[in-house]
């Protein structure tokens with residue numbers, strides 16, 4: 001990856017995407033793209049009643065990510081700053097396949113492809129793989145109000161969905177470098193040497 005570095009950090013809820021991408025942006029002096037969380041009007045309602053609010057929430061995430069990525073990525077590649085993002089656009093499909101069904105899922109899929117098929121994809125994905133206990137612990141520690149009565153079953157399914165999705169991307173986008181890091185063992189928050197290990201792996205591909 002010599003031109004236009006574009007890194008996406010991925011992993012299930014609470015894996016450490018925002019934390020790690022913020023640290024990487026600072027280290028490499030890349031532009032940071034973070035998704036909107038606090039201003040999302042549907043998250044609170046969604047966690048209280050997933051079936052009722054899923055379509056509005058997934059559409060909100062899709063439109064926001066499309067706007068954010070499109071504004072930056074659909075500019076001429078030569079003039080683009082290197083980027084690190086705390087999500088991959090495919091994240092929309094990972095969640096939508098889990099939360100939507102029937103006609104809503106069909107319509108969502110169509111809109112997803114219409115909006116995102118021509119967006120440039122990241123050339124490197126850092127996939128933070130962590131197990132359910134680690135994620136639940138971190139979500140609890142972070143203490144967001146709307147995540148406090150978190151359904152462990154939902155998260156457990158998402159952990160599996162992420163595994164499937166990463167395999168899918170590996171097969172569909174063979175040019176994308178995927179670096180998997182062990183989110184249970186590596187503590188890039190507390191241990192600088194763990195962060196350096198991740199930085200060194202990324203540098204091999206920059």
Ligand SMILES: Nc1ncnc2c1ncn2[C@@H]1O[C@H](COP(=O)(O)OP(=O)(O)OP(=O)(O)O)[C@@H](O)[C@H]1O
Pocket residue numbers: 011012013014015016017018019020086138139141142183186187188189190
């Ligand atoms: N490797 C780690 N070791 C210890 N704590 C971590 C690690 N990664 C993240 N944390 C902590 O876990 C919490 C969740 O991290 P963060 O918000 O970065 O996750 P996220 O993947 O962006 O979450 P979300 O999917 O909700 O957007 C934070 O409190 C963060 O400080």
Ligand SMILES: Nc1nc(=O)c2ncn([C@H]3C[C@H](O)[C@@H](CO)O3)c2[nH]1
Pocket residue numbers: 013037043057058061091092095096099147
């Ligand atoms: N349903 C659904 N679809 C998404 O695309 C999506 N992206 C993030 N999230 C949830 C996870 C965290 O609680 C919180 C912050 O990441 O928002 C999502 N939920």
